[in-house]
Structures are given as structure tokens and as C-alpha cells.
Amino acid sequence: MLAEGALAAGCRFFAGYPITPASEVYEVMMRELPALGGLALSAPDEISSLCYCVGASLRGLKAMTATSGPGWALMIETVQYALMTETPVVVALVQRLGPSTGSATQGAQGDIGLAEFSTSGGYTIPVFAPSNAAESFELTVHAFNWSERLRTPVLLLSDKEVGMTSEVVDDEALQIPLLVNRTMATGQADYAPYAAEEPEGVPAFAAVGGEIKTTVTGSAHDTQGRLRKNSPQVIEVLKRLQHKIEAHAEEMAMVRPDLDAEARCLVISYGVTARAARQAVGKLRREGRRVSFLQIQSLFPIPRKWLVRAAAGVESVFVAEENLTGQYRAALTPYLSGKRIYGINRIGALISPSEIAGAVEGAMA
Amino acid sequence: MTPQALYLAPTAKLPYCRGCGHSLVVRQLSAALEQLGLPPRSVVLTTDIGCVGLADALFPYLHTVHTTHGRSTAFATGMALAEAVMESPGLKPIVMIGDGGAMIGLLHLVHAAQLNVDVTVLVHNNFMFGMTGGQHSALSPLNWVTATTPRGNWTPPLDLLALLRTAHATFLARQLATSRELAGAIAKAISSPGYSVVEIVELCTAYGTRWNKASGASLEDIVRRQGYAFGEVESVMERPAFREIYRREMESPRAKRAKLPLPRISTLAKLPGEVRMVVAGTAGERVQSAAKLFCQAALAAGLYSTQKNDNPVTQGSGFSLSEICLSPKPIEYTGMESPDVVLVVSEDGWKELEANGTVAACRDETLVVLDSQIDMVPPRGHVVRLPFRREANPQRAALAAMAAWLEKDPLLPAEAWEAVLASEPADRRAESAAALEIGRRLAR
Numbered sequence: 001m002l003a004e005g006a007l008a009a010g011c012r013f014f015a016g017y018p019i020t021p022a023s024e025v026y027e028v029m030m031r032e033l034p035a036l037g038g039l040a041l042s043a044p045d046e047i048s049s050l051c052y053c054v055g056a057s058l059r060g061l062k063a064m065t066a067t068s069g070p071g072w073a074l075m076i077e078t079v080q081y082a083l084m085t086e087t088p089v090v091v092a093l094v095q096r097l098g099p100s101t102g103s104a105t106q107g108a109q110g111d112i113g114l115a116e117f118s119t120s121g122g123y124t125i126p127v128f129a130p131s132n133a134a135e136s137f138e139l140t141v142h143a144f145n146w147s148e149r150l151r152t153p154v155l156l157l158s159d160k161e162v163g164m165t166s167e168v169v170d171d172e173a174l175q176i177p178l179l180v181n182r183t184m185a186t187g188q189a190d191y192a193p194y195a196a197e198e199p200e201g202v203p204a205f206a207a208v209g210g211e212i213k214t215t216v217t218g219s220a221h222d223t224q225g226r227l228r229k230n231s232p233q234v235i236e237v238l239k240r241l242q243h244k245i246e247a248h249a250e251e252m253a254m255v256r257p258d259l260d261a262e263a264r265c266l267v268i269s270y271g272v273t274a275r276a277a278r279q280a281v282g283k284l285r286r287e288g289r290r291v292s293f294l295q296i297q298s299l300f301p302i303p304r305k306w307l308v309r310a311a312a313g314v315e316s317v318f319v320a321e322e323n324l325t326g327q328y329r330a331a332l333t334p335y336l337s338g339k340r341i342y343g344i345n346r347i348g349a350l351i352s353p354s355e356i357a358g359a360v361e362g363a364m365a
Numbered sequence: 366m367t368p369q370a371l372y373l374a375p376t377a378k379l380p381y382c383r384g385c386g387h388s389l390v391v392r393q394l395s396a397a398l399e400q401l402g403l404p405p406r407s408v409v410l411t412t413d414i415g416c417v418g419l420a421d422a423l424f425p426y427l428h429t430v431h432t433t434h435g436r437s438t439a440f441a442t443g444m445a446l447a448e449a450v451m452e453s454p455g456l457k458p459i460v461m462i463g464d465g466g467a468m469i470g471l472l473h474l475v476h477a478a479q480l481n482v483d484v485t486v487l488v489h490n491n492f493m494f495g496m497t498g499g500q501h502s503a504l505s506p507l508n509w510v511t512a513t514t515p516r517g518n519w520t521p522p523l524d525l526l527a528l529l530r531t532a533h534a535t536f537l538a539r540q541l542a543t544s545r546e547l548a549g550a551i552a553k554a555i556s557s558p559g560y561s562v563v564e565i566v567e568l569c570t571a572y573g574t575r576w577n578k579a580s581g582a583s584l585e586d587i588v589r590r591q592g593y594a595f596g597e598v599e600s601v602m603e604r605p606a607f608r609e610i611y612r613r614e615m616e617s618p619r620a621k622r623a624k625l626p627l628p629r630i631s632t633l634a635k636l637p638g639e640v641r642m643v644v645a646g647t648a649g650e651r652v653q654s655a656a657k658l659f660c661q662a663a664l665a666a667g668l669y670s671t672q673k674n675d676n677p678v679t680q681g682s683g684f685s686l687s688e689i690c691l692s693p694k695p696i697e698y699t700g701m702e703s704p705d706v707v708l709v710v711s712e713d714g715w716k717e718l719e720a721n722g723t724v725a726a727c728r729d730e731t732l733v734v735l736d737s738q739i740d741m742v743p744p745r746g747h748v749v750r751l752p753f754r755r756e757a758n759p760q761r762a763a764l765a766a767m768a769a770w771l772e773k774d775p776l777l778p779a780e781a782w783e784a785v786l787a788s789e790p791a792d793r794r795a796e797s798a799a800a801l802e803i804g805r806r807l808a809r
Contacts, residue, residue, distance in 0.1 A: 012450060013443075013446070013447060013450075015443070015446075020678070034614060034615045035615075037450055037615070038450060039446055039447065039449055039450045039611065041446060043476070044472055044475075044476045045472060047436070047439070047472075048439050048442075048472065048473060048476060051436050051439030051440050051442070051443055051473070052439060052442060052443035052446060053443060054440060054443060055439070055440040055441060055442060055443015055444040055445075055446070055447065056443045056444065056446060056447040057443075058430060058440070058443070058444060059443075059444045059447035059448070059451065059456070060447070060451075061447050061450070063443075077433055077436075078433070078436065081432065081433050081436075103678075104678045105675065105676060105677065105678055161673065161699065164673075164674065165671055165672065165673045165674075165699050166657065166660060166670075166671065166672040167669070167670065167671040167672070167696065167699070168660075168663075168664050168668075168669045168670055168671075170695075208409045208428045208430060208444055208456070209406070209407065209409060209428065209444070209451075209455075209456040210406070211406055213405075213406065213425075213426060213427070213428060214428050214429075215421070215428075215429050216428075216429065216430040216431065217421075217429075217430070217431035218431065218432060218433055219418075219431060225429075226422065227422070227431075272699075275696075275697040275698050275699065276697065276698040276700070278697050279697040279698045349700070349721075350698070350699070350700040352698065352700055352702050353697075353698050353702070354702060
């Protein structure tokens, strides 16, 4: 469904390299894209996959690749290049158990840190995390839209259990947003490829090969794309790369809240674990507990307003995620001051609804 | 504007050291573009890291892309690939890369050759890393003194063009930066419809000539001593370029495979709540395929289902299993806290269910259907043993076990299976129907 979402979003270029559990996306794109007038290609490694995508996007095509943790590790150099050159591109990271080669057929949610905190300078890469097949479709369209609108790499953080589990989807119930395309530059004489009107603005795009001369560079540059050192304009461009994401954080926020104004505790989860958490919250409520639930779909930028709203009035917050150290919990903690924060963590298997319910009951007893 | 003014301004102040070959190359590139008369907006100059990366600013009318180290060819390849599906193609990507970048990005040079994309790569081979202080590269000649080989280089240099020839590159040439034939070679490379590489041999005047007895006059000798050929090393113009091959691919019937519609039936299943089932067996024995058929039958009968597969990293050995959840409502948790039904058709499957905790999670009311060859006993559960492997053969045992279960516990209407089988390819259909019949017979 992630691949189907990409096709619906207007993706017309895909380069891939086989890796479990992301190979299905690769195979669907290889099968479907040519008939839609797009190009799908086998690359010789993950570095090439993403470089090809960025090259095609510079030429004007919507592009995507799909990989898992080991491949993502190789792509980080090029993700930073896409970020610096403001080139739209979408990467689907279908997580498996790490570190290193880890376990190819074992799901995990262990790449949150590797995904988000992977740039020199600590820039925010928008990350969307689907929890099921329908969300895989919908969030992929959103990922492309934001990538185009903000001219940024966007990450889809799936995992083996979401990516490789077959399930029934009601296609008529899919919430498909309107498609967004990058704003193209008009005029010619004074085109500055990295100039925006506001400090958090997005420059208009001129494709390589088009009538407007464009200058692309991954090195620190001024608004004209010229390599400069000690120029205040360079620092302004570097700041804008972050500000343009932050300025749209609330608009980008996507959550599935199920809040109870009287709740004493809040359960937060994302991706595949959100499904177990939702089921656990249902069980706790049937037992008479007042519990709020927040599934976060847009992991980064962190949907702060939603977080604050969901946590208002509760004493305890539980964050359920399938990793050892609570990577997303650590990222949320600064926005949950004054709350008791508990992690519900496990590796090597799905976290079950009874595990989550049990943890909440134990702490609230 | 005169063509000259469209490329490198004759008065341009070049940023390179006195005597550096890079200055000659940018002038020869400009001359080649003039000779071809290419519109400047149809050219993209893709530069790598190092002193070559300063070249983009010298060509103010061309599109320029300054990349990460070694990746210039890959980015240019991406742009060239896109040409195959552009409405108005015609972009000429030219890559400027050094010997260091060529080695770190060697894979990209090789794959571009295999694809035969319309990319021209100019490898500025000055035997070392210049910008970072004159370190050794994979193309340094034997005995070459660098900052990191102060006693002389002892690793034999790579013959890049010989290597790219084995990758089916269509145009390969080697020239000295000082050669009068350089502009012609670059022009020929750019105008060729496929992938071209020109290795330009030059000296780094900051470090190469400082530490080695080398001059422009001795350069050719240095290269010839390595046994490298000069001039056109390869020129196979008849090999079709990528764009041509891909356009053919897009028009081939294979590329337009229609999707089969999923079957729907009128008799809907009446399921009061969720049913969680595990089917386990041996990889390669169609366990997960049987589970898929089952889920399709459930879908045909109007149910929601999830199918979560597991197997070792290998594809065709060890265990294979599917965990299935059936429900009249959308399903949240896809795991198996405690199964309602367990079907096991081989010892591999049983062992895995013991290892992953499924066996221990069985309740008294769990239905456990085992192949007769499995003589293990779960601690809890209602056990039924039937000879699926013997009667239906191992490849069809999982499907037979499902039919046996459904015979006892008719969750899905028979019509659902019929609809799913009808959408199967003919050869598969008969086989699956036989397996279902055997399972039903055994259960009776």
C-alpha cells in the first residue's frame, strides 16, 4: 500500500536495491511504474538508489526509494545532500531489528534516532509513521506533498509488521489528500535558487535542464548557490533550512487522538505498536479506567500542541514502542514536564495489548 | 551572445594553481561545447569534490550541480535516467571528477557504463588528492611520492578505462591535459548518445611536481610505463543508449500487466468476534500461499483479515508460518496473544511454535490440528491429528488442514472458496480444489 500511495501521489521515479522487509515496495514499483509513464530501476547499492532519485528530482520528477536500516545507514550522506540542496525526495524506511544486519525478518521500531538525528547540524527531517496498510497509503501521499511543498527529504518510517502484513483495506474509506507539486520558478533574469521571501520560506524550484539556469550545491552557499565562507547570507540560508520545517510543524501534525477529559493517564504510541495500544486502551476503559490515547503519525517535527493538549490534566504518560531504550519517548520527554513518564518497550516481538494494559494498571495501582 | 560567451568567458579568472591541468581542461571543455554548439540550458555540469568542484562557477550559463564526494556520476545518472520519461528530453549531463572521486564513486562509474546512460565523465587524473594536501589515490603511479606515501607508492594504480571497458562502456578515451586532441575527444564523448569517459592525465603543481621528478614533458612516459593506452580506448557506437532501451521496455506488454479483480460473493460470513489462527509448516511447502488463499476467501465473504508471515532469513528452508486474524470489524493488534486455532503440518512448524511461545499460549479451548506425523502434545488445547502430508502431499497439507478445520467449524461459506479458486490460474485451481477436498474428507 505504501507503493500504491506513492503511485497515487504522482511518484514517477523509483530506484531500489533489495532488502528485507522493503523489497515488496521495490517490486511493486518495478511492476507498476513503467505503465504509468514513470521509471523504475534496479540500482547497484543504496547510495546509488538515493543519488539517482535526487538526480531525477532535480530534473523535476517526484522520486522515491525504499530501504531498511542497513540501507538507510548508507543513504544518510545523500539525504543530507537533498536537505541542503532543497531537493524533494521521499525515502521509505521499513524497519527491521538491528543493530547492523540484525534480523531481516524481525520487525522493530529501533530506527527513530538513526532516522531523525542523522544530519550534521541536527536538522529536522519530517517523518511519518503508518500503523497499517491504509495509513501506509495515506501517509505516503502526505509525505510526497510535504516533500514537494517544503522542498525537503521526507521519511516514511514503516516496519516489517506494517510493511509485510497483508490486510483488508476498504479503499473507499481511504482519505486521499489533494496532490501538491513544488512551486516552479517563473521569470529568468534574477532567479536565485536559494532565495525565499521569508526567513522560513521555500524557494521556487527551477529544474535542471529547464529554461531557467539553476545552480545546485551541497556546500554552504548564498542565495545564488555560490560557495561562500563567512557570509551572513550563508548562515541565513542554513537557518532557513530548519525554520521552513519548524514553521510548518503544526500544519504537518498528524495524530489519531482518542482523549478523555477526565483521564489520569495518557498512552502514546506510533506505528505498529499503536494498534496494540489502541486495543489495550479499549480494554482498560472496559475495566473502568479513565485513559487517553494518542497515536502519533507525524513523528517529526514533534506535534507539540497535540502532545500538550493530550497530556493536559494527566499525571502519567506511557509511551509504547518496539525498541530497547525508548527512542521516541526520549524525544517527547522535554514537552511533558511535570508528568511521570513510563516506557513500555520490548524487542524481538510485537508488544501485546495485555502488556500495555498491564503496565498501565501496574503503575496506576 | 557569441557561443564563446555562453560557455567559459575568455577573460575568466581561473581559480587554479599556476600550471595546473584543471585550467587546461575547463578551456578545452568550453572549446568542445563551442564546437558542438549546444544550447547552454541543455547542459548540466555536475562537479565532484576537490579542485574540480570549483569549475561550476566558471560556466555561468550552464546548469550546474555541485555534489558530494564521488557521487557526481550517480546524481548525473539520475538526471540522465529521468530523460527516458521526460516529455522533452535532450539534457546532456557532464561530470567533472578527480581520480580520488572516481575511486570512491567507482561503483557509479561502473553502473552508468552498464546502463549506457547519456552521461559524459571527465576524470581529472592528477595521481593524487590535491585540495586536501596531496595524499595518495588509487590512481597514483608506482613509487609516486605523496603526503601519505612519503617513501613512494607501492600499490599498483588502477587502469580505470580497462575496468570500464569490461563494464561495457561505449566510449572511452585517455588524453593528456596538454594534448591538442583533448577538445575533440571531449566533443566526441559529449555527442555520443551513450556513456562516455575521458580520463585526462595531468599534474598537480602544488604537490605532484613538488615531491616527484615530473613535468609536463615526462607525463606521457609515466602513463605509458604503466602500460596504459592513449587516445580512443573504446568506441562502440552501435550499443543502444538507456533511453532507447527503456522506451522499448515501457511499451512492452509485460509492463502493462492488469490486476486481477478480487472476488466478492453474496453469502457473507457471520462471525461473532475475532478468530486468531496460526498455520505453521515447512518453508517451500506453500504454507503462506495457503494462508493467503484463506484470507482472500475471508475477504470474499466480507470479513476483515490480517496475515502476518514469519520465516527464517532463508527463503526455502526451515519453518514457515502465518498468523491470521479474522474479524467482522477492522483489526488492530495483528499478533497472537493466545490462538483460537493452531494448524501444524510439519515438524519444522511445530518446533517454531514451541520456540516462539505459541504452543505455551494455547488455552484449553484452543483447537490444535496436527499432521499425524507430529507426535508432540501441547500442554493445553483440543488436539486433532489427521494425515494431511500423506493424503494430500506436503505441498498441499496446509490448505488441506484449513479445509479440515472449516469442515468442523464452518466460519466461511463454501461459496467463498469457490470464488477464490475461480480467480486462480487453471493449473493451480485444480490442485487447490483437490487439497480442500482431501481436508474435508479427512475431517469427516
